[in-house]
Amino acid sequence: MTLNTTDDTSSFADLTLRPELLHALSGLGYEEPTPIQREAIPPLLEGRDLLGQAATGTGKTAAFALPVLQRMTRDGGGGEPMALVLVPTRELAVQVSEAFHHYGRELGARVLPIYGGQPIGRQLRALQQGVDIVVATPGRALDHIGRGTLRLDDLEMVVLDEADEMLDMGFAEDIEAILQETPENRQTVLFSATMPPRINGIARRHLNDPVRIEMGRETTAPGEAPLVRQTAYVVPRAHKPAALGRVLDVEAPTAAIVFCRTRDEVDQLTETLNGRGYRAEALHGGMGQEQRDRVMGRLRTGTADLLVATDVAARGLDIEQLTHVVNYDVPSAPESYVHRIGRVGRAGREGVAITLAEPREHRMLKTIERVTKRRIPIEKVPTIADLRARRLELTRAALHESLLEDDLERFRVVVETLTDEFDIMEVALAAVKLAHEASGAADDEQEIPEVALRTEREERGRREPAGRQERRGRPAAGGSGMTRLFVGAGRSSGIRPQDLVGAIAGESRLTGRDIGAIEIADRFSLVEVPDAAADEVIAVLRGSTIKGKKATVRRERYNAR
Template identity: 40%
Template sequence: MPSSSSTTSARSPRRPRRRRPQGGKPQQQPKKRSLFDEVGVTAVDPAPFADLGLPARLVRALADNGMSEAFPIQAATIPDALTGRDVLGRGQTGSGKTLAFGLPLLAMQQGNARPMHPRGLVLVPTRELATQVTDSLKPLAKALGLYVREVVGGTSFNRQVDTLRRGVDVLVATPGRLADHVRQGTCVLSEVERTALDEADQMADMGFLPQVRELLDLVPADGQRLLFSATLDGDVDKLVDRYMTEPVVHSLAPPAASVDSMEHHQFLVSATDKQAVLARIGAREGRTIMFVRTKHHADRMAKKLRAAGVPAGALHGGKAQNARTRILEEFRSGETSTLVATNVAARGIHVDDVSLVVHVEPPADPKDYLHRAGRTARAGATGTVVTLVTDDQREAFRTMAAQAGVKAKTTTVRPEDAELARVTGAREPSGVSLAAPKQRDTPRSRGANPRNAKRPERTANEPSRRRRPTERGHDDGRRSDNGNRRGQAPSGRSARRGNRGGARQA
């Protein structure tokens, strides 16, 4: 752990909570600087958890789980959060944000939550991040006699209802599924005392802020807010204006700092060599994440890699939650060495020791480049980011890289080139085809037989059974985590469908 880190700490001027306008055209406001830009930079050293004001039982639980010293973002934010102040924090993936908001939520909970009335709430953009946050807080909550549970799409709605009815002290949720529970009356937010928003900028990018605002409007206005984000621009800044009061601002070094801990490469490849190059990269030692644009491309790429002998799995929003969880666990354990993922899935991938990120095609948005690259070089480590670029993509990559603040070394490579092996560790794959995962991969398939499988013959007296149609999965970039269009709140029809509608959440 580094001895110090650049951190910003400041109290912003008082800004009262804003109510939703009743009508009329909003007045044009002059463009203002982000709160993160209004404060200076100071050095904040890591500190022992015992010095931050946390309960002794919680400090012991942290020690039992191998944690005794707080990361800089934790050391900076936890004392202010424990006083009940609203806290606004900026930190990159791997900086320790989960415990920065999670420990104060646990420390100030009284327990004995009423059925369906959580006292603490954490909103996150993806199922995978919800699971990560829940898994991080559960053992610590147990030491305090508290219950931390998650509600996300793609899992049984009715089982979540049973969990909520037993009482939950801290609820971790994706916005779409929580909105479904609220509309069906199976979760009531009127007693939430503290709310944390993690990866707020990613929720904005994914179109979830209308649902987030809908939920925050149901939480008591005098409750505490803890908001963590890598950036504070556009819609996130408006969220701060509307729902936070006198937030204390803490910021790690700006996003460009994390880019410097990575080695960036632009590999010029021909279309005919591209798949062979990817197979050799996938055969390297260590964890590799390859990013593609669509879920169908992810499935095809993983299939081709397995055919070449590379243990690969595809992760995208079209897969059932149990399949996504399994694939991530196999990647964490090393059973699968290469993960092929889409942008939406990238938001929830938090796996340590990923040493190489590969953009199979250059991303169009510099934010996507930085989010994807952030899967490596976590918690102070270094990493390599490679982008495969064909001749017709060179100018687009140059423009995007400049916007992202990235200086990539350009090299023309062939599958057998030594430079490819030097940078990525690429080597010849085994060529022995690997079996595809047996579990079902799409949340909408009904039954075990694929669509074209041979049906068993019916006897003369057996009644005919109509097969339910299988719906096609939605593209990752066009649907929110409850199956609605990005930026739309859940429809009344969706809310009435119960667990059937909820099963379509991402």
Template identity: 45%
Template structure:
């Protein structure tokens, strides 16, 4: 199928041709016709499936057709809310690219920078606003943004907003939007709270699931390296010496770990930067830009910081730490293999991470090739693996069978201590009384 068959207007088809797009992706084939009909949409799709174009193209076409019959100052007709600055910028760039021949104005606003340039743009009039929740709510409260004319509303990466604690702000924003609107809701996963939010803001939506999280992209070559935890950095340096690795996105479970890995690689002579929540917006954007432009060969990232990052022709994804949630593994490795180009995913697994690896293989229903022929093989198996459990760990210090005995022993010991303190108190009181008695008689 071609974009022409999706009944797109000529200016948008021309823009897509300029961008080098010839055939729509599965989510675009399913979503665009429904959105052009005005239907609400619930999309379960991860980054890299083409979902931005899936909602941007129908919005652009809808606003353009309405613009022909209306006159006056520009009012915000479409609002897209995204969790991170990086993702918001990418979405705004897509709107500008696909709508280059329509004469519409797109503005992106986000926190971490001064608001004056953004408010200046808002005063000049905007058709499409892309925003992160915090800055948007701030500018609404200051009176710089009015959402009373919104006809198209997109909530992108909703589950990431849940992870980042943004849902409270999102609900406040929704309260400013007209109830009569077309809503598009996208989330890579659908936890309970996200499902409830979707149900509350969507009206009889069409649901589209693309690339289920339980299936791994087949074109991605996957390998796992058993290695002791203390040798992971040495193994990473060894692997990155391979010149065939043109660019690598390395995942760390923690911010501190990301910084530590970046420092070790820089010391070893690699061009590398780290990106995570503790970095300033400016530093994160610069690191991402350097990586995209190939000025930096290796980017170290945490899951939240990397979520939504769309990088073309990424050759390798390396899991320095295995994720605790198996679905996250699929999201991580999906950042390579874009546009059918293939790619490779390498994972390190120490003995304590064995249960995590089993969970990943169970989810994907596919064994991952194990590579043992490397300089730092796994030798330390003395640490008992941490078994995954859906139940929260108990705070009890003893097993249920020993608990009554333990309590009885503690009660007995407590009674002895109380009796001892009482006897000591009696002795002290007696001495004080005797002293007062002697003083009394001596004064007579």
């Protein structure tokens, strides 16, 4: 069943939510529900299962959190959870848990986030004391279920949030195993930014006659510009930092997220941008929560205007003043592109999505266009002349604002003294020159070479098997830049490649696509990870379990051949 509602619901009170929730929403400054909240909350309050396609930032957290809290009837003081929310990453687990706390404060809702990288003892104590809502990554939830510390007998609702991300990270079998442990009469909610066949398969197996809703892409009338303007630039890798600087200078974003693939790339690019005079902050999985909070505080207060981040670290963030999203590399999957650009153009605000593609990544842009059904125009990188014109325009705008708003009377004596010797136009030109140079508007030293792109016919003429490089997207065994790890568990322990992918992607900053070759032997396994992430992966695997068991994890010791 597909639900099509009208816009008659203009306030949260129209949704017949309990007074405690309405009071909490009012205190948070929420005036009216978003479209997805208007469509999702009524059927969820009626007890219907729901399958929703919704991008990040559409308000889907409140769309499922409010119905969960509406059903709360038990007081604190023991008891098993009545709701379980599964999310792909620890970052999103924290974000969703905080949202539940905000909405359910007056109800005394006991919410517990469960994820890797956090002392398990604290989680065990909280579960023993009793919780109402558990927000968990699949791997850690299954770990607690196996220990018998997370019991789902009283569960009334299960929410799968960002289900496509969980499948991409190798959690499909974990999700199936968790759902098998839940009561048959539970209410099930599934949200996903994209709807690949695997998502529909989960829906058919585990949702009962669900209401289907689709949100995310804003529709525009013929002749109107879309809310998210998408563009791309094809740039040689060596010139990407300079190209990014020029694009940012021309676009002048109020606030922007620049997405990078790795933690090292985030750190290097942040340093480069700060060296060029931008106020950039890094955000990646190697940072603690306190450091992360400081970064987000600087961005929200305007102390910083650029956030350079990995996908995992930025997952779940909602930055109201965000105007631009930049893909410093072409995302390895169209779904990642959809997630990223969904962070701008929200709630009627215009946004810009920019992608910097290397020549070899041009074909991946075409794949993204086919999946999103939206053309991504390829533009020329701004030239030095373009940059000079833009910087002069910014100087002119600053002077115009000063003439309208500033008290300039105390400078009159300087101008009058100079006009005794020089023409007033010459005085004005000198003043503009000083203002322009004081703004830090230095010229780049060289032009960025323009890349000649092959047409699709020329590509076909090269007779290279399409997608040879994209098909796997990871180095072969022993590839440069990768470290091979030894894991002391293999086939005899029931270990499969997807178990290792899920354990690593669920507990670290890596995604499934970052992980290289995997070899499973009878009593051990070998798995390749990027050099820069090897220590982190070793630490998180040593602190967690694989198939419910602890395993030795270390760098492989190479033997002489």
